Amino acid sequence: MVLEMKGIKKSFGQLEVLRDISLQVSPGEVISIIGPSGSGKSTLLRCATFLERIDAGEISYLDVPAVTTNAQGTAEYVGNAELRKMKQNFGLVFQQFNLFPHYSVMKNITDAPLHVQKRSREEVFAEAEEILKKMDLTKRADAYPCQLSGGQQQRVAIARALALKPSILFFDEPTSALDPELTGEVLKVIRQLAEEKMTMVVVTHEMPFAKAVSNRVIFMDGGVIVEQGTPEQVFENPQQERTKQFLRNYQQ
């Protein structure tokens, strides 16, 4: 398993946002998470990437535990140094890109491999060139984020995540901040990554995209996984009433 989450619970004050969520991701799998606003999709990704701390449950990457639950039922994280090392297992692509505005495209991509992973310059730059080519950004290597379109910025963000060679990539609504005519170019590179067997978990509202690229679709509502299965199962033949309703609303 690349990622294993078990019995995840997370509340913000009184509000229970994740209630007992379990998720396993095997290598090469592409999972889409769909669900109404406020159902906890982002929170799930933020817990998986340690941006939020879970209250209870277990998280492990590549069978190495990062969070376990003790006898009292509360979550226990590994030490900070170990946790930082665990972060090298995943990448996260944000809805708002969150590129570093004062760094050029190239520096956005190469800085963490150089200064966090401390890899050699030749290797890092050679790989960055490769990734830029794949993202169709070769000509923009020296540009700054403010000089790029939203679609280009998001592709830089994907490149930045890929440069650290993660075992799994998370996307939180990667196209929601984009003009409709720019979503295509971003979905295209994600699809390309899927073909290369990159392990990915994508929160999305793009149903045709979810249908086309994922091996598994997860429908979340009210902090639980209501239903999951292949795209055919979930989209063509949903079992749960809530899923049906959500998909019905979506088609209108």
Add this chain to the structure above:
Amino acid sequence: MSWATMLTTMGEGMLRTSAIFFLTVLFSMPLGMIVMLLRRSRFSVVRWIMKIYIAVMRGTPLMLQLLAWYFGPYYLFGMSIRGYRFTAIIIGFTMNYAAYFAEIYRGGIEAIPNGQYEAADVLGYNKVQTFFKIILPQVIKTILPAITNEVITLVKDTSLAFALAYNEMFALAKQIAASQTSFTPYVVAGVFYFIANYLVAFIMERIEKAFDYYQ
């Protein structure tokens, strides 16, 4: 009084004025950083003390603060204040400007979107790297215009040291003007402040330009 004598006397005043200016910048900018950090402390007591400190520094006249720093030790503790004048001036200016700089820094830090910290965190940067590589450069860019304003105000505020009968340039201009019944010393003083501020603006503009490569 000849031009030469006047200019020599006022030249000494300019040196004293410059000393106040440079020492205040030198001490208050880093002190402002510390005040800002304490102002954002996890401990509410510390936050409150800093809030009160900043409120007093910004809410009372700098001239009054200078008088308090200078005469306070005498009135409160009966200490001798001979030879303490210049130190009191530097303390007064530094404490006052640190409060303003702290608020400017705080504004700059709080303007950085949370997403920058989160992106850095997920990429594996540690806290020190995140601050110095990602946050600080962006903060500096956003606060530069406010810093320029503050430094220009400081150039002019140095004249407040005359309240402690310190012979900086403005105090000397006043004395000469009175004894010679001439307005010329004021003109000279005005030209000096103007040129000093012109230089400040010029230098700050250069620094701002250096950060212009992105917006």
